[in-house]
Amino acid sequence: MDKKFNIGQKLVASPYIVWVAVFVVVPLLMVAYFAFFGDEGKFTLEYIKSVGQYSDIFIRSIWMAAVATIICLLISYPLAFILSRMSKKTQSTMLMIVMLPMWMNFLLRTYAWMTLLGNEGLINHLLGMIGLGPFKMLNTVGAVILGMIYNYLPYMILPLYSVMEKIDPSVLEAASDLGCNRIKAMFRVVVPLSIPGIMSGITMVFVPAISTFIISRMLGGGGNMLIGDLIEMQFLGNAYNPNLGAAISLVLMVIVLIIMAAMHQLDSSDDDRVLL
């Protein structure tokens, strides 16, 4: 191939490289700068240290996101398996039906639960008709976790389904011919083959769940603040303090990277990654 043209072809990437450098790399460096340097440009660990004050919020975010992720996995796993064993035509229709709610903005989906769970909402109204309640459901930890599950469930179903769809039915037949019952075949054949899907599902639910700030605000009231709310308050809220906000963002990024690295480690067959 013409060598000159080959260099020319490499150069066509330069607008993109400049773009990414200015709008991805530089902003992240600014986050790091704000986290470590005060107003006078002096190096300080003060902001990183003061993140420690909010350890309760960090712990709450991590466990709520973890609970939501586990429940998503438990709900999605059987569903994805059932879908993957349907006829090809039904599969594509069912998949469309499962993914459809995801195409609506998550604010609208979360708002739907606000109206359902409220003290004067439909659920309490229906319970009232059989003489129960009203129960306080909105502005609780449970409501926030429910909102996370409802919003991110499709992110778990999709990667699980796409690995299970590739499992040949004859493999399962072979397992039963060799004396496995259904449950045993599930744990000894399907689960090991679907590990990559489980790992990417966990990442795709956990990362948005731990960093959300709207779901907690809409369904959790003021009392269930998460890391996302804390960051938002430092930049757009009353507590304006971009240095602290940057430090919290940095810690959040580190947590996310650790989780992703751990998932990557557990998933040894990483040549067939399922992204989206």
Place this chain on the structure above:
Amino acid sequence: MKKLSKLYVSLVLLFLYVPIFVMIVFSFNTTKSRSVLSGFTLEWYAKLFENELILKSLGNTIIIAVCASIISTLLGTLAAIGISRMGKFGKATVLGINNIPIINPEIVTGVSLMLLFVFFKARMSMEFGFTTLLIAHITFDVPYVVLNVMPKFRQMTPHIYEAAQDLGCGPFKSFIKVVLPEIMPGIISGFLMAFTFSLDDFVISYFTSGPTSQTLPITIYSMTRRKVSPEINALSTIIFVVVVIVLVVKNIMERRSLNVKKYADDDSAEIIE
């Protein structure tokens, strides 16, 4: 077992759809109540179409999504061409950086761009508004275009480009005639992905838009802050109907093109026979 499976699938679908259907039903309710149906009305829809803020932000959303997805498709396709010619190390580095906006929590991307724009504002008096929003959208759209176009280069037979040149096409002409048609499906799916992400984005827009350039998700957010507003139910219903129509049309078109392909394959099989 079959019955149990069906029951399970129905339960999950019920969980996914009941909240949406409740919103749809209550969008026709005469009172603001969230639990008692008292009569049928289209009042909330009428109010929605009179609401200038919503119409304006819908317009903003579409303009931003169109501009951002076109620019990021151009930028990303050119990038994919260049990256596919790079050495192993260069490729890995660029693709690694390309993944940052995808794996980073949205709020961190939003906050980091906000810090940059605050700096721009102080130094170059660039206000938060259309430009900052557009830059932010392009920034989170481009990685998806690159990821959609790159595999097409891997699937392409590397020699057809050289063959075109051997047969007398110049480098540019052989690119247009041979390479572009091969990577076109990736470009289109990248564009569509960028477009839908731009339409739907809230978190990053929230940190990078100004008062003059509010998008629909931001307006929806400020509406949900108010206690009760049945207009949101009406808006959700309209969006739901649009989504259903788009997805059904897309599904039908995909099936058709699949059938056409099948027939074409059958034909070629017959010829071989």
